[in-house]
Amino acid sequence: QSALTQPASVSGSPGQSITISCTGTSSDVGSYNFVSWYQQHPGKAPKLMIYEVFKRPSGVSNRFSGSKSGNTASLTISGLQAEDEADYYCCSFAHSSTFGAYVFGAGTRVTVL
Amino acid sequence: EAQLVESGGDLGQPGGSLRLSCAASGFTFSSYWMHWVRQAPGKGLLWVSRSNRDGSSTSYADSVKGRFTISRDNAKNTLYLQMNSLRAEDTAVYYCARELRGTGADAFDVWGQGTMVTVSS
Numbered sequence: 001q002s003a004l005t006q007p008a009s010v011s012g013s014p015g016q017s018i019t020i021s022c023t024g025t026s027s028d029v030g031s032y033n034f035v036s037w038y039q040q041h042p043g044k045a046p047k048l049m050i051y052e053v054f055k056r057p058s059g060v061s062n063r064f065s066g067s068k069s070g071n072t073a074s075l076t077i078s079g080l081q082a083e084d085e086a087d088y089y090c091c092s093f094a095h096s097s098t099f100g101a102y103v104f105g106a107g108t109r110v111t112v113l
Numbered sequence: 114e115a116q117l118v119e120s121g122g123d124l125g126q127p128g129g130s131l132r133l134s135c136a137a138s139g140f141t142f143s144s145y146w147m148h149w150v151r152q153a154p155g156k157g158l159l160w161v162s163r164s165n166r167d168g169s170s171t172s173y174a175d176s177v178k179g180r181f182t183i184s185r186d187n188a189k190n191t192l193y194l195q196m197n198s199l200r201a202e203d204t205a206v207y208y209c210a211r212e213l214r215g216t217g218a219d220a221f222d223v224w225g226q227g228t229m230v231t232v233s234s
């Protein structure tokens with residue numbers, strides 16, 4: 001069982017926008033602005049897409065944006081492209097007795113129709 | 114360019130030990146907190162352990178506490194994970210990752226390619 005709740009799958013047509021939610025608790029997402037998002041293509045290492053809720057690392061397309069409200073963080077991909085098809089994981093810093101310093105979501109499979 | 118290369122993954126026996134290494138290059142290794150994250154086959158990511166810049170402060174997920182030990186050799190630019198008392202549920206790809214900022218709480222901006230650990234008799 002993952003600490004953060006994400007939808008298992010989200011799909012959209014090229015050019016559309018999609019949003020992936022990530023729901024935690026007041027002990028993780030709700031308490032810290034250390035929420036990050038990772039993209040993972042099959043057989044590859046994760047890639048940082050968003051950090052500290054809404055910041056984009058250098059080189060990441062501005063089609064990717066992040067936000068947070070209360071215990072829920074969100075990743076929005078606008079102008080969906082075929083190359084965006086991948087698994088996406090949210091992550092939050094936390095003081096979890098079970099999961100330790102960081103908690104991840106179970107991942108969301110994004111399909112480009 | 115910052116790069117991390119893991120090694121040491123192998124088939125291990127239940128109750129046995131393995132030692133993973135992560136060689137860093139392209140950045141000042143001693144300036145960064147470092148982490149291990151694992152991914153069981155077909156599953157999601159799970160944070161395992163972290164080390165501060167000089168190795169004096171470490172922490173672990175409950176699932177590995179008391180069995181795994183993270184360490185680092187800044188002279189060799191290398192991070193380690195000593196895995197003892199292996200269990201079948203430790204089977205996973207193990208990634209080492211660099212923390213973006215030195216807070217002990219921030220995102221992981223550089224990842225290795227991963228090394229596979231399989232625990233089975």
